[in-house]
Amino acid sequence: MKNREALPYLTSKRLSPENQESPIHFLYEWLTPIKYFYRRNHFPYPVLTKENFLLSITGEVSHPRFLSYDKLLSMPVKSLLIPLECAGNKRANFMPKVYGEQWEDGAISQGKWTGVPLRNILQKAGVSNDAKEVVFDGADYGTKPTIDESIPFQRSLPIEKAMHPDTIIAYKYNNKPLTFKQGYPLRLIVPNWYAMASVKWLSKITVINHTFAGPFQADDYVYYPHKDSDNDKIPVTLLNVNSTIQKPINLSILNTGTHYIQGMAWTGCGIITEVQIGFDKGEPWHNATLYKFPHENYSWVFWSIQWKVEEKGEYTIFSRAKDSNGRIQPLTAFWNRKGYGFNAVTKVNVKIES
Numbered sequence: 001m002k003n004r005e006a007l008p009y010l011t012s013k014r015l016s017p018e019n020q021e022s023p024i025h026f027l028y029e030w031l032t033p034i035k036y037f038y039r040r041n042h043f044p045y046p047v048l049t050k051e052n053f054l055l056s057i058t059g060e061v062s063h064p065r066f067l068s069y070d071k072l073l074s075m076p077v078k079s080l081l082i083p084l085e086c087a088g089n090k091r092a093n094f095m096p097k098v099y100g101e102q103w104e105d106g107a108i109s110q111g112k113w114t115g116v117p118l119r120n121i122l123q124k125a126g127v128s129n130d131a132k133e134v135v136f137d138g139a140d141y142g143t144k145p146t147i148d149e150s151i152p153f154q155r156s157l158p159i160e161k162a163m164h165p166d167t168i169i170a171y172k173y174n175n176k177p178l179t180f181k182q183g184y185p186l187r188l189i190v191p192n193w194y195a196m197a198s199v200k201w202l203s204k205i206t207v208i209n210h211t212f213a214g215p216f217q218a219d220d221y222v223y224y225p226h227k228d229s230d231n232d233k234i235p236v237t238l239l240n241v242n243s244t245i246q247k248p249i250n251l252s253i254l255n256t257g258t259h260y261i262q263g264m265a266w267t268g269c270g271i272i273t274e275v276q277i278g279f280d281k282g283e284p285w286h287n288a289t290l291y292k293f294p295h296e297n298y299s300w301v302f303w304s305i306q307w308k309v310e311e312k313g314e315y316t317i318f319s320r321a322k323d324s325n326g327r328i329q330p331l332t333a334f335w336n337r338k339g340y341g342f343n344a345v346t347k348v349n350v351k352i353e354s
Contacts, residue, residue, distance in 0.1 A: 013101045017041035021106035025246045032109040040086045043142035050185045059207035062126030075116045081296040083110035087194035090342035098339035105244045113189045115170035119163045130209045134162040137204035156212035191298045192268040223336040239268025240343035243321040250348040266300035270324030275303040280316035319346045
């Protein structure tokens with residue numbers, strides 16, 4: 001019998017609704033295969049087909065529209081390489097601990113998204129001059145604590161972000177139609193923002209002239225810096241500058257000699273300009289080599305550095321990324337009671353035994 005290569009799998013965090021983490025430490029590709037794309041859901045999966053599907057664009061517009069799936073496919077197209085990161089990625093690392101899905105490093109995936117620029121659709125609908133936000137309804141719905149009635153997943157964007165040329169309504173992922181679990185037939189893709197903004201199973205677009213206050217906008221996906229107070233709260237929007245050490249795995253046992261430390265880094269502001277690696281033995285920070293996908297400004301970068309270790313013992317390895325806006329991973333993450341946006345300097349512990 002021939003030896004078969006072992007393959008990674010998603011890690012389940014919850015079954016209903018389904019939430020699964022990507023095996024991010026074993027993926028060294030620019031395009032995450034769809035079977036390894038992480039899954040984050042608030043409600044059960046909806047049932048949709050493209051045949052009976054219409055996307056409505058209403059509200060503060062002069063020409064309300066109802067677009068079929070085939071009509072969207074006939075419109076001018078754009079493709080972008082974009083990572084999507086759950087706002088709760090790395091939540092398990094917060095101290096003190098916070099409630100919620102205990103994501104480790106794998107609530108992030110990246111791929112090529114193909115679709116129609118949202119601004120083209122909004123312009124044809126004739127957005128009014130006093131429009132302030134655009135609300136997006138997913139077809140998924142259910143109940144939520146403190147709310148008795150069944151509600152859909154809804155999010156809004158400021159009109160400026162909705163009209164950005166790279167905010168798209170996607171119908172393909174990695175050149176294939178969206179899969180059911182990733183939002184088929186349509187999903188919104190919002191570059192540089194945490195993935196709660198990229199509404200799946202998009203079914204309704206409403207332009208409004210006021211501030212949207214739905215529960216997934218005004219309650220969830222908000223930074224609450226105080227445990228027992230809502231004071232100083234701010235909305236979750238842009239991705240923080242961040243990195244992950246993919247190799248070695250935390251708590252690995254290694255031999256003396258030369259090892260490659262490698263990983264990935266990403267940001268919601270500009271581009272990654274630097275990744276530095278440090279150790280707990282008092283050594284200075286060392287610059288890693290960056291590997292960038294050409295002509296793709298939103299893509300994560302891969303990085304690597306060679307590490308020669310000659311002494312046995314326990315070591316802590318740190319990585320910190322810096323972006324073109326001068327943001328750098330802090331030593332301590334901004335604690336907030338819902339556990340969003342963790343981006344403290346990444347660390348893994350290894351033991352050198354022989």
